[in-house]
Amino acid sequence: MGRSPCCDKQGLKKGPWMPEEDKILVDYIQANGHGSWRSLPKLAGLLRCGKSCRLRWTNYLRPDIKRGPFTVEEDKSIIQLHAILGNKWSAIAAQLPGRTDNEVKNYWNTHLKKRLLLRRDHHLFPSTYAAAAAAATGSHMAQWESARLEAEARLSRESLLFCGRSTPAATSSIPADNAVEHEAALLPPAPEPDFFLRIWNSDVGAAFRRRSPDCAESKSCVTIAPPPTAPAGMDVDSSGSNEILPEESSDEAYQLYLDFAGDDLGLLHGQFSSLFSSDMISDMHL
DNA sequence: AACAACCCCAACCGCAACCGA
């Protein structure tokens, strides 16, 4: 796949968008739709590359974008979804109406991640391996997530770690210093089934599908309801907004991880047909 | 008041998937 030339073309403007440019872009898209992003700048009379126009539209100018601070519910959703999906910002943002992947990503990196790491330090989690092993036995999602935060650069290996849950060695006592080596030793040579789909199909995943009418009928759905009143450490301003003030919701956010533990990552058939095709489901060999 | 350090987020970069010819 050849890379397409984009902003490196001479004569195209880069950097912050001017209000006039915004207006041109909005007017054009509202009148004609965006069509081909690549040809849009020329048609609209913008000295920008199509990529820049697309980003500006999807991340800033789109009329359905929600402005303002993240609410408590959005905060929780992001944390919960990130525990399942990892850095799949577009997938997480898809569950948050009006929020963009870029916004969610920035919010995670600048607020939530910081808070959770801060709390993690206070909880003295065991080694990465122990956490992975805990996840492998389904005993505590929080520890699994801790391990993931601790080593985000190794996200791609998570599925392999998770798949090791049926391996006897995964539940044995192994010194923390040897964790990485043991992880490597556990790695099977062949690709493993999609572990996200497995989790999504578990009680943990069900917690996020509770919004769907289908889910309401299922006993398997875990309801993570917001507290009736603002918990300690969380402020609700006088306007009634659920805005979370910096640093103040760390306990709440972290507790979410603890509450989030799945006692049993049992597999629930038929829970996510609205999300995945039947072919995908049948291919999972659940 | 001036400067440094830090924070935040819009925008960019580059890779990979997707899609049609």
Next chain:
DNA sequence: GTCGGTTGCGGTTGGGGTTGT
């Protein structure tokens, strides 16, 4: 099946704003 163009996505960065000294 292959190729080239296009789009989507996640990681990273630059710079403006804020806070601390």
